[in-house]
Amino acid sequence: MIGVALNLLLVEDDVMLAEAVCDGIRQHAWHIDHVADAAAANLALVDHTYAVILLDIGLPRDSGLTVLKKMREGYDATPVLILTARGQLTERIKGLDAGADDYMVKPFQFDELLARVRAVIRRAQGRVVPSMGYGDVLVDPAKRVVTRAGVRVPLSSHEYRTLLALLERPGHVVTRDYLEGLVYGSTSNIESNTIAVFIHQLRRKLGDDIITTVHGQGYMMGEAKP
Numbered sequence: 001m002i003g004v005a006l007n008l009l010l011v012e013d014d015v016m017l018a019e020a021v022c023d024g025i026r027q028h029a030w031h032i033d034h035v036a037d038a039a040a041a042n043l044a045l046v047d048h049t050y051a052v053i054l055l056d057i058g059l060p061r062d063s064g065l066t067v068l069k070k071m072r073e074g075y076d077a078t079p080v081l082i083l084t085a086r087g088q089l090t091e092r093i094k095g096l097d098a099g100a101d102d103y104m105v106k107p108f109q110f111d112e113l114l115a116r117v118r119a120v121i122r123r124a125q126g127r128v129v130p131s132m133g134y135g136d137v138l139v140d141p142a143k144r145v146v147t148r149a150g151v152r153v154p155l156s157s158h159e160y161r162t163l164l165a166l167l168e169r170p171g172h173v174v175t176r177d178y179l180e181g182l183v184y185g186s187t188s189n190i191e192s193n194t195i196a197v198f199i200h201q202l203r204r205k206l207g208d209d210i211i212t213t214v215h216g217q218g219y220m221m222g223e224a225k226p
Helices: 015-027 038-047 064-073 089-097 110-125 157-167 176-184 194-206
Strands: 007-011 031-035 052-056 080-084 102-105 132-134 137-140 145-148 211-214 218-221
Touching (some): 015 110, 031 038, 038 064, 038 157, 052 064, 052 110, 064 089, 080 089, 080 110, 089 102, 102 110, 132 157, 137 157, 145 194, 157 194, 157 218, 176 194, 176 218, 194 211
Parallel strands (some): 007 052, 052 080, 080 102
Antiparallel strands (some): 132 137, 137 145, 211 218
16 A cells, blocks of 8 residues: 555546445545546636646546646646446547556456556656756656755646646747647637736746847747847
8 A cells, every 4th residue: 555645536427336436445535636627627727736637537627637638748648547337449549548557347356446546656756757847947747846056946736837848849939829728728718818827927037138029929948049
């Protein structure tokens, strides 16, 4: 048994199943949040960090696979255990190809669920994820730790996602629309200066010269070439 309190997210629209899973998880002194649709899952993943995501595929408002794909596209390597009634081989392959770490078909035994949660956590802890960096700024994606000259720098989840998107494309302009979509999942109801605020915060914490504004286009790591 993993001897620390874990924080899990359950994305499940079956109320009775969700209550049973949440009750069982809490009896093991773990924490668990529950949401019932894809939109709520996306919001939860922006605002919180989880040890494991328990993800149903057939959700209201969008597919669980869409949630999973958005996570992986946003550099979120959190282990995902799919829980679904779709047990066909083709469906399992779709889930694994989308980035799932494991797959359980409903109905399932709760003890097996716990065992699989522990297994995906062990695998994630042993996973080697390449570091990313620019100058003296280094990011450890596996631990979600950012350091500058060896000193840890706390970032909000939005700032962290913005920084990763820029680090992933060194020497290339990343548009504001792309950053908005990556950080928020959509560009609706977002104030026009939101990304600019995150860029300002990153410069304040990591150095003024780390990010260049390319007027009329977006942002890039470092200075633009003449």
